Amino acid sequence: MDFEDDTKQSFYGHFLEMQTALEAQIENLPGVDASVRPEAIDACLASIAQLSGVVKDASSYLPAYDQRSYSETIRDLSEKLAEMRRSLAPKQKFSFKNRKKDTSAGIGGAVKFSSTHSTEKPAAVSAVPEANNLVISQQSGKNLCPDPPAAASSFSSLLLSDIEGCVVLFPAGRTFFKSASVKGISRSLLFLGGAVNGPLHVTGLRDVTVVVACRQLRMHEAVNVDLYLLCTSRPIIEDCSGVRFAPLGKEGLGEAWEGVQRNMWDQVDDFKWLKSEHSPNWAVLPESERVSAERWEKVREMGLDEGLKAFVNKSTTL
Amino acid sequence: MLSILRKAQLKDKEMRVLMLGLDNAGKTTIVKHIMKEDVNTVSPTLGFIIKTIDYKGYKLNIWDVGGQKTLRSYWRNYFEKTDSLIWVVDATDRFRLEDCATELHGLLQEERLLGASLLVFVNKTDVAGCMTHDEIREGLKLDEIKTHKWTILPCSAMTGKNLQEGLDWVVEDAQERLFLY
Numbered sequence: 001m002d003f004e005d006d007t008k009q010s011f012y013g014h015f016l017e018m019q020t021a022l023e024a025q026i027e028n029l030p031g032v033d034a035s036v037r038p039e040a041i042d043a044c045l046a047s048i049a050q051l052s053g054v055v056k057d058a059s060s061y062l063p064a065y066d067q068r069s070y071s072e073t074i075r076d077l078s079e080k081l082a083e084m085r086r087s088l089a090p091k092q093k094f095s096f097k098n099r100k101k102d103t104s105a106g107i108g109g110a111v112k113f114s115s116t117h118s119t120e121k122p123a124a125v126s127a128v129p130e131a132n133n134l135v136i137s138q139q140s141g142k143n144l145c146p147d148p149p150a151a152a153s154s155f156s157s158l159l160l161s162d163i164e165g166c167v168v169l170f171p172a173g174r175t176f177f178k179s180a181s182v183k184g185i186s187r188s189l190l191f192l193g194g195a196v197n198g199p200l201h202v203t204g205l206r207d208v209t210v211v212v213a214c215r216q217l218r219m220h221e222a223v224n225v226d227l228y229l230l231c232t233s234r235p236i237i238e239d240c241s242g243v244r245f246a247p248l249g250k251e252g253l254g255e256a257w258e259g260v261q262r263n264m265w266d267q268v269d270d271f272k273w274l275k276s277e278h279s280p281n282w283a284v285l286p287e288s289e290r291v292s293a294e295r296w297e298k299v300r301e302m303g304l305d306e307g308l309k310a311f312v313n314k315s316t317t318l
Numbered sequence: 319m320l321s322i323l324r325k326a327q328l329k330d331k332e333m334r335v336l337m338l339g340l341d342n343a344g345k346t347t348i349v350k351h352i353m354k355e356d357v358n359t360v361s362p363t364l365g366f367i368i369k370t371i372d373y374k375g376y377k378l379n380i381w382d383v384g385g386q387k388t389l390r391s392y393w394r395n396y397f398e399k400t401d402s403l404i405w406v407v408d409a410t411d412r413f414r415l416e417d418c419a420t421e422l423h424g425l426l427q428e429e430r431l432l433g434a435s436l437l438v439f440v441n442k443t444d445v446a447g448c449m450t451h452d453e454i455r456e457g458l459k460l461d462e463i464k465t466h467k468w469t470i471l472p473c474s475a476m477t478g479k480n481l482q483e484g485l486d487w488v489v490e491d492a493q494e495r496l497f498l499y
Contacts, residue, residue, distance in 0.1 A: 132447030
């Protein structure tokens with residue numbers, strides 16, 4: 001019995017030590033330079049997870065009451081951290097560069113296309129950072145190049161909806177979002193690149209090309225869509241037709257993607273196809289029709305060349 | 319009543335936990351985290367996954383059923399003998415909170431689930447900018463639920479936050495309702 005009491009006692013000491021250290025860490029956050037703050041926050045989160053792991057491991061010999069009070073302490077720590085994060089979150093300012101270029105200057109289809117529409121539309125762009133999310137909705141005929149500020153790691157969800165005839169292009173090599181929802185897009189190019197380090201949920205696409213890396217892909221109600229995809233799990237489609245997949249290399253996507261071992265871009269499961277034969281709803285994009293990595297590189301560098309026309313003008317009605 | 323008696327007779331304290339929610343809510347990732355498995359390579363669930371966890375002297379059989387639209391019509395096949403329902407919500411999914419509420423309230427009409435308590439796991443709360451507790455509580459109209467004992471808990475399948483607390487609630491609730499010893 002004595003031994004057991006000792007163990008409990010020393011666990012208490014250990015826990016208290018970690019708790020105190022963690023509290024100090026959280027309280028120090030405002031003093032941490034903004035550029036490394038996300039890392040500091042991550043470290044706090046990791047410590048909290050670790051602490052809860054320690055309690056979990058000790059659950060075999062801790063009395064239920066103790067376990068609960070440890071859990072409560074951990075929860076308090078999480079809340080304290082969340083509170084601190086809220087108070088530290090910078091007021092994000094966001095702007096789109098509305099690229100107005102002379103159509104005769106050989107800039108290419110996408111821009112030409114853009115300008116014909118934007119003359120009739122108000123120039124105001126409703127891309128609002130809502131809390132820490134980036135929301136782009138109800139856009140038509142524009143080239144949208146969101147340019148999140150340097151300390152953009154605080155951005156968390158990307159919400160794209162109701163977009164027609166647009167090019168949405170994120171800067172290369174950086175990750176901004178932990179998840180993304182995309183809904184109601186037509187005749188557009190979504191060049192998300194490596195910006196979304198998390199699951200991607202897509203609904204309602206028509207005549208769209210998507211270039212994206214993600215952890216999970218769920219695509220619903222998509223028609224005539226080409227995906228250049230890096231996905232670390234099996235992508236699924238549901239209620240789709242005419243979807244074609246091509247691989248996206250991890251080069252240039254940014255740090256988050258460097259360690260990726262396996263791209264499962266072509267191991268697609270179709271919820272609307274249970275037979276063992278290949279689903280008629282999707283195919284591998286023939287190599288001869290793929291846009292080369294070099295060309296994507298050009299697009300990535302904002303070189304909206306003639307090539308873009310091919311994506312945006314997928315339906316010939318433009 | 320009969321089911322309570324039947325339960326009381328069971329020697330191995332076994333429970334059936336049904337985990338449902340829209341696709342992309344994070345159901346499988348939650349289970350993986352609880353099982354201490356890798357949470358970074360989870361693929362969308364094609365059918366269902368059953369995991370058995372020994373937790374505080376109880377044997378929890380967790381039925382993790384895929385949330386894609388196509389699969390939702392099969393959910394009913396799993397209702398029988400469910401002791402606890404865990405409903406998982408994606409706190410970042412502002413587009414589909416209404417869908418989520420509709421599906422949940424549809425489930426609660428099911429006669430075969432009347433005997434189950436409801437734990438609402440609000441997942442992905444580690445993501446800044448996610449919906450608040452109140453937004454979700456209101457969006458899901460939880461306060462209108464009178465037919466089931468319920469609770470709501472913010473959690474994170476990535477950090478593990480509150481997962482254990484959620485299981486605690488499930489087990490404690492079962493102790494009160496199902497096991498007479």
